[in-house]
Amino acid sequence: MDLPVVSAIKDRYERLPRQMKVAARWLVDHPTEVALLSMREQARRARVPPTTLTRLAKRLGFDGFDNLRVVFANGVRKLPQNYTGCEEESIARGEAEGDGATVSDTVEAFHSYLSDLAQPSTIAALAAAADLMVEARQIFCIGLRSSFPAANLMHCLGSLIDLPMALIDGVGGTRNDALLSASRQDVLLVVSVRPYSRYTMQIAEFAATRDAKLVALTDSELSPIAKVSEIVIRVRTEMPSVFHTMTPAFAAVECLLQLIAARRGSSALQALAANEADLAALYQQ
Incomplete structure (x- = not known):
C-alpha cells in the first residue's frame, strides 16, 4: 500500500526496538486487517502486547492507535477487497462446515493474493x-x-x-x-x-x-x-x-x-x- 505512513514506517524500521519492529511489520504486511480489526485482535495476531501498537502509533506522530488505523482505513477503501481470514477461525469453520469451507477459504486466499500482482x-x-x-x-x-x-x-x-x-x-x-x-x-x-x-x-x-x-x-x-x-x-x-x-x-x-x-x-x-x-x-x- 502506497501511503506516507507506510513510507515513514519503512524509513524508521531499523531504529525501532525489537517488539516495535514486529508491530511495524504487521502494519506494513496487513493493511486491510489494520483498517478492519480491533487493536486487541491485531496485537494477538501480531503476537505483541496492545501497548506496543499504541507506542508505535505515538512514535509515528499519532495521538493513539485509532488515529493511525483511520489512515489505513482511508487507504484500504481505494483497494480491492482482500482476504482477511485467520488460521484459527478458518480451521474452526472447516471443522464445523466441512471440506467445502476449507477449500473455499483456500481458493479465496489464492484469488486475493493473485489479484495483488495486478496492482x-x-x-x-x-x-x-x-x-x-x-x-x-x-x-x-x-x-x-x-x-x-x-x-x-x-x-x-x-x-x-x-x-x-x-x-x-x-x-x-x-x-x-x-x-x-x-x-x-x-x-x-x-x-x-x-x-x-x-x-x-x-x-x-x-x-x-x-x-x-x-x-x-x-x-x-x-x-x-x-x-x-x-x-x-x-x-x-x-x-x-x-x-x-x-x-x-x-x-x-x-x-x-x-x-x-x-x-x-x-x-x-x-x-x-x-x-x-x-x-x-x-x-x-
Missing part, C-alpha cells in the same frame, strides 16, 4: 525486474526449501527462451561457485520467505559485493532480503491453514517471464521453438 506498484516492480534481466549478461537464481521451486521455475522457463540462466542449487557442494564470476552486468533473483535463510542472505550479500543487481521475490517489504535489493516484488504467503503458500510466487515468476518474452519478441519465440524441437527429438520414442 500498479507490483506491475512496476515486475516491469523493472524484466528490464534488468533482458539486458543481463547472466541471471542467477536462488531459493531454499519451499522457495526453491519458484527459483527453479525461473531457471527452467528462462532457459527455454534462451536467457543466460544459472541456478544456485548446491549440487555437489558447489553452491557458491557460479557467483564467483558475478559482476555489475548480472542479476541475482532471490526467492526468500519466512522463515528466512541466513545462507540466502550470505549469497545475496556476496553478489552485492560484486555489484550484481538484486531482485527480491519475498513476502514483506521489510524482510531481510528486501532491505538489500534493488527491486522488491512482494508476494503474500499466509494462508487459512497450517501451511503457507508459494502459489503467488510461482505466478509472479510466470508474469516476469511473460514480460521478458514480450521484450525479446521474435527471438524468444524462435528460442522456444528450437528448444521444443530439441526436447522432442531427445525424448522421441
